[in-house]
Amino acid sequence: MSAPVRIMFVDDEERILRSLALQFRRHYEVLTESDPLRALQRLREEHVDVLVSDQRMPQMSGAQLLAEAREIVPNTLRILLTGYSDLDAAVDAVNNGGIFRYLTKPWDQQEMAFTLRQAAELAVRQTQPLQAVASEKLSAPLTLLLLDDEPGTLGVVGEFCVAGGHNLLRARNLAEAMLMLNNETVDILVSDLKLAGEDTAPLLKTLAQAHPRLLSLVVTPFQDTQALLRLVNEAQIFRYLPKPIRRGLFEKGLKAAAEQALIWRTQPQPLVSRLAEVPRDEREQEKVGSLMGMLGRLRERLIA
Amino acid sequence: MSHARALQSLMRVVTPLAASMSINEVADLFLAAEHRAFLSLPVVDENNRPLGLVSRATLQDIFMQRFGRDLRGRHPVGEVMNEAPLIVSLEAGLEEAAKQVTAQLQYPITEDFILIDAQGEYCGLGTVLDLLKAMEARVAQRNRVLRQALVDLKESQAQLLQSEKMASLGQMVAGVAHELNTPLGYVKNNVQLLRELSEPLFELAAAQARLGQCLNDPDCDEASLSQALHAAEQARQQAAPELLAEDLKQLYGDTLYGLEQIAELVIGLKDFARLDRAMSEEVDLNDCIRSALLIARNHIKDKAEVVQQLGELPRIACAPSQINQVLLNLLTNAAQAIDGMGRIQIRSWADAQGIHVSLQDNGRGMPPEVMVKIFDPFFTTKPVGQGTGLGLSISYKIVQDHGGQIRVASEPGRGTRFLISLPLPATVAMKRSA
Numbered sequence: 001m002s003a004p005v006r007i008m009f010v011d012d013e014e015r016i017l018r019s020l021a022l023q024f025r026r027h028y029e030v031l032t033e034s035d036p037l038r039a040l041q042r043l044r045e046e047h048v049d050v051l052v053s054d055q056r057m058p059q060m061s062g063a064q065l066l067a068e069a070r071e072i073v074p075n076t077l078r079i080l081l082t083g084y085s086d087l088d089a090a091v092d093a094v095n096n097g098g099i100f101r102y103l104t105k106p107w108d109q110q111e112m113a114f115t116l117r118q119a120a121e122l123a124v125r126q127t128q129p130l131q132a133v134a135s136e137k138l139s140a141p142l143t144l145l146l147l148d149d150e151p152g153t154l155g156v157v158g159e160f161c162v163a164g165g166h167n168l169l170r171a172r173n174l175a176e177a178m179l180m181l182n183n184e185t186v187d188i189l190v191s192d193l194k195l196a197g198e199d200t201a202p203l204l205k206t207l208a209q210a211h212p213r214l215l216s217l218v219v220t221p222f223q224d225t226q227a228l229l230r231l232v233n234e235a236q237i238f239r240y241l242p243k244p245i246r247r248g249l250f251e252k253g254l255k256a257a258a259e260q261a262l263i264w265r266t267q268p269q270p271l272v273s274r275l276a277e278v279p280r281d282e283r284e285q286e287k288v289g290s291l292m293g294m295l296g297r298l299r300e301r302l303i304a
Numbered sequence: 305m306s307h308a309r310a311l312q313s314l315m316r317v318v319t320p321l322a323a324s325m326s327i328n329e330v331a332d333l334f335l336a337a338e339h340r341a342f343l344s345l346p347v348v349d350e351n352n353r354p355l356g357l358v359s360r361a362t363l364q365d366i367f368m369q370r371f372g373r374d375l376r377g378r379h380p381v382g383e384v385m386n387e388a389p390l391i392v393s394l395e396a397g398l399e400e401a402a403k404q405v406t407a408q409l410q411y412p413i414t415e416d417f418i419l420i421d422a423q424g425e426y427c428g429l430g431t432v433l434d435l436l437k438a439m440e441a442r443v444a445q446r447n448r449v450l451r452q453a454l455v456d457l458k459e460s461q462a463q464l465l466q467s468e469k470m471a472s473l474g475q476m477v478a479g480v481a482h483e484l485n486t487p488l489g490y491v492k493n494n495v496q497l498l499r500e501l502s503e504p505l506f507e508l509a510a511a512q513a514r515l516g517q518c519l520n521d522p523d524c525d526e527a528s529l530s531q532a533l534h535a536a537e538q539a540r541q542q543a544a545p546e547l548l549a550e551d552l553k554q555l556y557g558d559t560l561y562g563l564e565q566i567a568e569l570v571i572g573l574k575d576f577a578r579l580d581r582a583m584s585e586e587v588d589l590n591d592c593i594r595s596a597l598l599i600a601r602n603h604i605k606d607k608a609e610v611v612q613q614l615g616e617l618p619r620i621a622c623a624p625s626q627i628n629q630v631l632l633n634l635l636t637n638a639a640q641a642i643d644g645m646g647r648i649q650i651r652s653w654a655d656a657q658g659i660h661v662s663l664q665d666n667g668r669g670m671p672p673e674v675m676v677k678i679f680d681p682f683f684t685t686k687p688v689g690q691g692t693g694l695g696l697s698i699s700y701k702i703v704q705d706h707g708g709q710i711r712v713a714s715e716p717g718r719g720t721r722f723l724i725s726l727p728l729p730a731t732v733a734m735k736r737s738a
Contacts (some may be wrong), residue, residue, distance in 0.1 A: 015558040019490040022497055022551060056606045058645070083485025084602070105489035109496050 002116050004029045005120040006047060010039045010065060011054035036065040043072050049123035050116065055082035055089050066097030075126050078118045079103060085225040094232055094240045102232040120277055125156050143167040143184055143259055147177055147191035149198055152245050153219055157190055160254045178294050186214055187261040193220045200286055204235040206291040208276035213264050215257045231298055236276040310398040314438055315419050315428040320348040323355055323382030330365050331383045342429060344415040347385050352425045354418045356385035383520060388530060390417035394427055402439050405432065443718045449715040468694040476599050480573050483602045487562035494559045498573055501551065504543035511539035572598040576628050586619035590652055596631035607639040608646040615653040620729060622706055630699040634722050641667030658728050664721040670714040678712065
């Protein structure tokens with residue numbers, strides 16, 4: 001049997017740690033830390049597959065811990081478990097912590113078990129070493145699809161594409177976007193949550209399932225922690241950038257997405273660590289289902 | 305348009321005189337009934353342009369002189385008219401006209417003013433009295449508008465106060481709701497775990513009961529007995545009560561602790577709001593401090609370590625929910641002023657002057673130009689949408705209403721200290737009698 005999956009929980013409330021440890025000790029090797037600094041130290045010293053952190057802790061925030069953990073052990077999957085609906089923290093956790101899931105307290109036992117099982121599977125897959133990448137492959141042109149008609153967004157994305165020699169596609173509505181996604185291999189998607197009056201979240205969620213290599217950057221004036229939570233869990237978005245766009249942050253996000261896309265392009269499919277949850281909302285599930293059908297051709301090509 | 309109409313309504317139609325008319329003729333006109341109301345009569349040229357005003361007073365002066373009428377009665381009126389009369393355009397607004405008239409008017413008032421149209425032609429006369437009446441009506445209307453504006457302003461101020469109250473209440477409720485999620489998280493999980501973990505114990509009990517039955521039953525054969533024995537042993541291994549004991553003890557302990565935490569928060573919320581108590585009563589301010597700290601804990605916990613030095617305080621009459629609001633406001637401000645992990649020091653003590661509460665943080669502090677404004681309504685250093693700018697001004701008012709003082713000292717980079725002083729009942733009584 002292979003080595004058990006190691007999951008570390010970090011929370012300043014010991015009772016949370018005891019409760020979680022008791023819940024999961026039969027399935028995983030559970031490590032607990034009430035001090036995020038000690039947790040970081042342990043990450044340097046021992047292997048951890050999945051890291052689950054609380055947000056509000058006296059020494060440092062969960063988002064900060066996850067961001068630092070990402071530097072130390074980038075392959076460890078990061079999950080935020082919080083009782084606070086604090087948008088700034090959530091945005092920080094997405095953009096800097098690159099979180100796999102955003103869970104809320106009090107948590108649902110089944111849901112938590114399911115999430116950890118998914119994370120564990122992904123972690124096991126990731127233990128296969130990354131294939132060596134030739135450096136010239138890391139500078140190949142990419143294709144970006146922009147779903148936002150605001151000139152500010154176009155300005156930044158346009159400059160980025162010109163500077164990097166990438167292709168830029170633009171769609172005015174969801175139908176056009178579907179067409180482009182079926183005809184081209186899109187690496188990076190930059191999208192507002194509204195396009196020509198239509199909600200783009202179902203598309204983002206569909207793409208997360210149909211096209212795990214595509215990286216989504218969401219730019220939006222809309223500020224809602226619950227919506228962000230679902231985008232993290234169900235669309236596995238790469239960045240969440242509140243409008244008005246802050247140029248520096250946006251450029252950094254695009255650059256990071258391009259780097260990630262190029263690395264993923266060189267790896268076999270199963271190594272890509274993007275795994276989204278099926279949307280909870282039934283209407284959205286239906287919508288994602290029908291979009292999946294429309295993206296059929298794309299999927300076939302991916303499998304081929 | 306309404307302006308033009310305003311002067312139009314003041315205009316009185318008077319047939320103008322020619323400059324060649326004799327003084328005698330004009331004097332007769334002044335005696336005519338239709339000219340009673342006028343102090344003066346207009347003189348125009350052949351093109352109907354105003355030349356001047358002949359005043360009743362001028363003619364009286366002439367006639368009062370000895371032989372005045374005989375000497376000058378036949379002279380043309382043009383000789384004695386005022387060639388620089390007050391001329392107001394009908395196009396002018398009421399205010400403009402009033403300004404012009406009052407600026408040029410001389411004591412005693414001996415003339416009216418000429419109203420002309422846009423082309424400069426004579427239209428009629430206006431009297432100062434009519435103008436005054438019109439102005440007074442205008443002022444009365446303005447007053448009505450102002451009074452209404454004042455009522456509106458008071459209403460919107462009340463609304464703002466209410467929304468600030470709602471904002472801080474909302475903040476508080478959200479904070480406590482979030483604070484509840486931690487104990488709720490493990491309590492819920494623990495109860496589910498307890499259910500799962502206790503399941504095998506019931507199976508063990510059932511297996512042992514079956515074994516007991518078999519032992520008591522003379523008809524139970526060897527094979528059934530051995531099977532029952534085996535089942536009981538398996539159930540025992542499955543349940544492992546000796547291993548479970550420790551876990552269950554821990555889970556029950558943690559669960560009870562969590563429920564106590566939840567109860568404490570709910571009581572804290574109730575104490576904080578004090579909606580069930582009278583407006584003024586004998587209150588220990590330290591209780592207010594503890595209550596505000598409990599409510600603000602989630603805002604503070606990842607921002608600052610709180611050091612309390614609470615001295616013994618005499619009870620005073622106050623509105624505890626208002627004092628709590630002040631303390632919560634100061635605490636959240638302090639936490640927001642801290643970058644990284646800081647320290648908030650709360651001290652309370654009593655002396656001859658009264659009861660004092662000092663709240664000190666080692667946050668960013670404020671420059672003097674900010675400090676002088678912090679109690680001003682609507683002054684805020686927070687981004688739009690994050691602060692109403694009313695928190696401290698309301699705090700100031702609450703403390704003032706309690707007969708107390710709130711003072712601030714701050715230094716950029718070192719931190720800020722607020723000092724609330726409330727008078728003791730005796731000093732309040734003394735002030736009242738004085």
